[in-house]
Amino acid sequence: MPNKKPSLIKQLSLKSRLVLAAIVWLTAMIIAAGVMVPSQVYNYMVADTKSQLSIYMDEITANLEVDSKGKLTLSTRLSDPRFTQPYSGLYWKAQTSDDQLRSRSLWDRTIHFNKAKTKAFGAQDEPLVFIKSSIYLPEYKHPISILIGTDEQPLEDTVANLMGELWVILALLYFGILTVIFVQIAWSLSPLNKMHKELNQLRKGEKTSLEDDYPRDIAPVVSDLNALLFHYQELLERARHHAGNLSHALKTPLSVLKNEIQHLPIEKQAPLQEPLQQIQSQIDYHLGRARMAGAKNILSVKSSPSERIDAISMAFDKVYAEREITLINEIESELEVAVEQTDLDEMIGNLLENGYKWANSLIRVYAITDKENTSIIVEDDGPGIPDEQLGNVVQRGVRLDETTPGTGLGLNIVSEMAHSYRGSIELSRSNMGGLKACLSLKTSH
Incomplete structure (x- = not known):
């Protein structure tokens, strides 16, 4: 309704x-x-x-x-x-x-x-x-x-x-x-x-808690809010430490297993490659979820989409240099969204990487803003996605082309990370012929 x-x-x-x-x-x-x-x-x-x-x-x-x-x-x-x-x-x-x-x-x-x-x-x-x-x-x-x-x-x-x-x-x-x-x-x-x-x-990040000299009618609310902020920051810091420790702990054993499999006969490698790939996918997915925990100070985060797009596109221009993709960034440098920089990099990076993989020659990025929300729109001139499959590609592990490298986690991570910031992502057909991804986030004031 x-x-x-x-x-x-x-x-x-x-x-x-x-x-x-x-x-x-x-x-x-x-x-x-x-x-x-x-x-x-x-x-x-x-x-x-x-x-x-x-x-x-x-x-x-x-x-x-x-x-x-x-x-x-x-x-x-x-x-x-x-x-x-x-x-x-x-x-x-x-x-x-x-x-x-x-x-x-x-x-x-x-x-x-x-x-x-x-x-x-x-x-x-x-x-x-x-x-x-x-x-x-x-x-x-x-x-x-x-x-x-x-x-x-x-x-x-x-x-x-x-x-x-x-x-x-x-x-x-x-x-x-x-x-x-x-x-x-x-x-x-x-x-x-x-x-x-x-x-x-x-x-704005100028404080980490509220003062405690409020009237006794409001004092319990302030006390509970301060406790919630402290608890959130501690949980977030702990989750990120655990995610980093897990990443380092699993990286070496997986590398050893992959190297050992290479020495096995070819007919014995195939049954082991798929379970290892599943383990790698699960690790990537849950590490991505850990990165989605948000900012240490949830009330003060803000990032510049224009600045992050320029930085990420410079890296992708080198990685996908042979594809000769042109990215046009139309977002104003003054615009800021209420998202931590690393999380914004994760979301925009996944959207831009899809564009670099599938665009024929052009990626266009622009924004539509109002008082409360900012929609970051990424369009490309590639083949796009059939309309009946647009709702499926944000699900975990779904890949429409098995020949292209990837885990199928990118758009799912973007969707869940946007949701954690009270935002959303919508996919549709672009006027340029390819995919149009609309990432809606809260505007930073």
Whole structure:
């Protein structure tokens, strides 16, 4: 199945995730405060206004009378002069089924309602904050409905002014808290930034281990990483020593056996030649595997393909001088890959040797690079390999032409060595007619 591309959220760094979460949370809280606080203040002011109106209601109720003609009258003037000032914004009215008494502030108008009877309007059609009540007087048998209202606009103006000031305060609070969060995140993640710098130094070969003065949350990871690096370097050094010792230990006995076989009759040489060749192939294969162990400092390795190709081609020009092969190296000298030099020599050397063996006259080497990977491409104008056999030639011991000297291990070693460096090799038909080998390796930064 094809690999799914990770989502944009999953690709965010830890710092970006923390900042994004803080911005989302803080923005939600500020907006909630900006919406809820004015609403709560408005409700409080309305409740306070109605509380004040209830005092007027008590005053009106205490002074409301019915005269001898059955008409409603107010026995004394109310304490608030706005009730007598026309269109003052403070109104009252008392109403029965056949009579109505109202404040002078209403002048020639009256308090009226919308169709739903939920909103009251004053003398100038201004919305009112109002309360109403029904009372009974001993001398009057019908209920008396009393309504007191005051202009709502001053409350809305007060809340609007408050909102303007509130948003300024919330904006300052927003950016202030955000700044503190940025500082806190930067300080909290500084050990990870330090680790990143040290890993870069490890990659460049300036260090062999990380420092041990990290916070205790990260200290176990650093300790384990240092132990892993030390263990890797020790294992690699030991494996290479064993490979070298094995090579020297077996070289002399094999040479003796080969020389002794030459003195035997021809009919007795053939049965012994094949087992010796198998032993030699196994030794070559496993020594090649040992050489694939990688670099002593895996994080700091880098090599120049252009430089190594020039050096290897000079040797092959002498070895295969009679074939008169021309190699064109188009790789820039500044390009470097994250592979140890001896391992890069092993991989490129095998690819170039195949080219020198099979090319008619020309080998072309070039590179395609991106931010993470470098593809070193070796093409020749030889006979190439049939498409159905391209997948088989990288297997151990496979040789398509038994008449050409070799063990059949070259491309297999290249494949496994590239894999150990998180790379790969692909074979295909070249536009030049021969074989096209694409060796993909990590780009060194």
